[in-house]
Amino acid sequence: MxxxxxxxxxxxxxxxxxxxxxxxxxxxxxxxxxxxxxxxxxxxxxxxxxxxxxxxxxxxxxxxxxxxxxxxxxxxxxxxxxxxxxxxxxxxxxxxxxxxxxxxxxxxxxxxxxxxxxxxxxxxxxxxxxxxxKMLREKGSLVCRYDQLADVEHLLQRLDVLIEGREFSELIRLTLAVPLSVTGSINKELAPMSQGQLKIDFSQ
Structure with a gap:
C-alpha cells in the first residue's frame, strides 16, 4: 500500500x-x-x-x-x-x-x-x-486523562500525527489523522505510557 x-x-x-x-x-x-x-x-x-x-x-x-x-x-x-x-x-x-x-x-x-x-x-x-x-493518513480517536495529555501530545507530534479535534469532559477525546506508516505500531508506543490502557480506535 x-x-x-x-x-x-x-x-x-x-x-x-x-x-x-x-x-x-x-x-x-x-x-x-x-x-x-x-x-x-x-x-x-x-x-x-x-x-x-x-x-x-x-x-x-x-x-x-x-x-x-x-x-x-x-x-x-x-x-x-x-x-x-x-x-x-x-x-x-x-x-x-x-x-x-x-x-x-x-x-x-x-x-x-x-x-x-x-x-x-x-x-x-x-x-x-x-x-x-502527501502523507496518506487514517482517521482514529484516542481517549486519555488530563494528566496523560502532555505525554500523548509529545508522542503524536514525534510520529507526525495530526490532532484534528479535542473534546474535553471527564476525559479528553482526541480526533486524529495517523500516517499509514505508523498505524500498525503507534498503539505499541502508547502502551508503556498507560499500562496498556491508551489505544487509538481506528474503527470510526
Missing part, C-alpha cells in the same frame, strides 16, 4: 513552436475534477481563440484508483489527452493538472507528430517541477 506520494506544488508553463503551430503547456496543482475545470476556464481566458485546449489530470495518487481524466479537445482520438496523462503518470506525481494550448499554424502533424508535440512540453517541465510529499 502506498503510504505517501509526491504532489505538484507549483504552476509551470512552457512554450514551443512546432511546424508553425504554437504549443503552450501548463501544469498546476489539482485536487479535484471541479478545481481542474476552474483552472481550464482561467486558461481559456488567458489564451483565447486557440484551436485546441487538450487536457489531462490526476486528482489523487499517480497510479491509484484516483479521479483522473483526459481530453483530445477536437484533435484526432488518442493523439493528445491520453499521451499527456501517460506522461503525468510516468512522472509519478499526483494531484496535478495539465493543459496544452495549441494555436494551429497551418501544417498538419499527423497522429504520431501530435503525440510527440502534446507530450513534449510536459516532459520538459515535470523533471524540474517543485513537489511536496
Amino acid at each position: 502506498i503510504e505517501s506520494y509526491p504532489i505538484a506544488a507549483e504552476e509551470q508553463e512552457y512554450e514551443e513552436e512546432i511546424k508553425h503551430s504554437r504549443f503552450i503547456s501548463l501544469v498546476f496543482p489539482c485536487h479535484s475534477p471541479e478545481e481542474f475545470k476552474q483552472q481550464l476556464q482561467q486558461i481559456k481566458q488567458r489564451y483565447p481563440g486557440a484551436s485546441h485546449y487538450c487536457q489531462a489530470f490526476i486528482c489523487g495518487a499517480p497510479m491509484g484508483q484516483s479521479a483522473m481524466g483526459s481530453s483530445d479537445d477536437g484533435e484526432p482520438g488518442g493523439s493528445a489527452g491520453r499521451p499527456m496523462l501517460a506522461v503525468l503518470q510516468g512522472a509519478g506525481i499526483g494531484e496535478i493538472g495539465a493543459v496544452v494550448v495549441r494555436y494551429y499554424g497551418g501544417t498538419k502533424l499527423g497522429v504520431g507528430g501530435l503525440v510527440r508535440a502534446y507530450s513534449s512540453g510536459l516532459k520538459q517541465m515535470l523533471p524540474r517541477l517543485a513537489t511536496k510529499t
